[in-house]
Amino acid sequence: MTASLGAPAAFPHQPASPDELATALASVGYLADDALATTAYLALDLGRPLFVEGDPGTGKTALALALAESLGAPLIRLQCYEGLRVEQALYDWDFPRQLLHLRVAEATGRAEEVEGELYSRRFLLARPIVEALEQSTAECRSVLLIDEIDRADDEFDAMLLEVLADSSVTIPELGTITAARPPVVVLTSNRTREVHDALKRRCLYAWVDHPSAVRELAIVRSRLPEVADALAQDVVTAVRRLRGMDLVKPPGVSETLDWARSLHALGVRTVDEDSLAATLGAAVKYREDTQRVHELGLMESLIDVGMRRG
Ligand SMILES: Nc1ncnc2c1ncn2[C@@H]1O[C@H](COP(=O)(O)OP(=O)(O)OP(=O)(O)O)[C@@H](O)[C@H]1O
Ligand SMILES: [Mg+2]
Structure with a gap:
């Protein structure tokens, strides 16, 4: 990968070509064919999400794990399922801690003062997507695996579209959390439903077949x-x-x-x-x-x- 002069490398182990990426993947036990290694390399190089479809057990999830391991990047995984809610994918508020904080403040007569503090970063629970944004630093992008997206309801595709568009999440009470560098996003699907076209359009697509x-x-x-x-x-x-x-x-x-x-x-x-x-x-x-x-x-x-x- 040709990083522009002066810019830090995107990963500790930066592949410079599809072949180099294939070698790096093989070094952690994942054997990709040329087409898959090329698409994955381009996804990294162009900063596009990688959408991987294929039959069960063809190595879709393992590809994301091997990518993170071989690049030396942190892996954050979001397992999708029916009824997956925004609070489980993006962020939630730590209600018990907020309550405790408020109780203590009430006991010392500071309830009104601390109201603004209740929705600060310290009471935010980062779920996988926000975690991946926060862990994707200038020195090392994170790898965000959104596994089996076809199991989530299709409203999830629309929500994801927003996140992928600018690698940020806006939290009404707190502001916008933006990644220093976009995470590498790998989406997998077993194709139990078609994922929204608008989402697919943003991604590079790879169909993973049974190996030769x-x-x-x-x-x-x-x-x-x-x-x-x-x-x-x-x-x-x-x-x-x-x-x-x-x-x-x-x-x-x-x-x-x-x-x-x-x-x-x-x-x-x-x-x-x-x-x-x-x-x-x-x-x-x-x-x-x-x-x-x-x-x-x-x-x-x-x-x-x-x-x-x-
Ligand atoms: N190209 C490959 N190189 C090395 N190991 C592989 C490869 N493809 C699959 N495997 C191995 O096969 C097993 C199944 O792979 P994996 O779980 O990634 O499949 P999957 O496509 O995600 O399946 P599912 O759709 O059921 O989730 C894992 O143990 C994985 O390491
Ligand atoms: Mg899988």
């Missing part, structure tokens, strides 16, 4: 170095077959890792029909899917894998 076989094998090796290569390979192959079976919930990378972990824990070094069947629950989480897997004969088809290797 080569990348997925590299992910298993990097996350689970204790798992034997042959086992890692078998699990990746098995998961890819499951993904081709039109299941209610195709397995994501998390399931690949869980399946490899489970087989390894049982001391399996190469898979067979029995070990796969016994551990299928690590990868398949719906009864209909389990039935389908048995009907379509995944287990049998995997015996080929063993034969090909052997």
